[in-house]
C-alpha cells in the first residue's frame with residue numbers, strides 16, 4: 001500500500017493485504033475520499049514565540065526538502081499552535097519517531113530531516129512491541 005494505511009490496518013488487527021471485507025471497505029473509503037495518511041509527520045510549532053525564533057523558517061525549509069526529495073504525501077509538515085514549551089522555542093517533533101527538538105536552528109532541522117526522514121525512509125519501523 002505504501003501510504004501508511006498498512007500500518008493503520010495492522011494496528012486495527014486487520015490484514016494488510018486488503019483481503020478482508022473490513023480492510024477492503026477501509027481501503028475503498030480511503031481511496032475514494034483522498035484521505036492520505038503520511039508515513040511521517042513533522043510537527044513544527046508556529047506559536048508566537050516559536051514563530052519569532054525561527055519556527056516559520058524551519059517549517060518552510062522542511063517543506064522544501066520534502067518536495068526536493070519527492071516525498072510529498074509521504075512526509076508532511078504540520079504547523080501547530082503553541083505546545084507549551086515556549087522557553088525552548090523553536091520546537092519541533094518528528095513522528096512516529098517521537099523525536100523532539102528545541103532551540104532548533106535551520107542546520108539542526110536539516111540534519112534531523114536527513115536522519116529521521118531520508119536515512120530511515122527504507123528502514124523497518126519500530127513497533128510498540130519492541
Ligand code: FES
Nearest residue numbers: 047050082085086
Ligand atoms: S510558541 Fe512554540 S512552544 Fe509556545
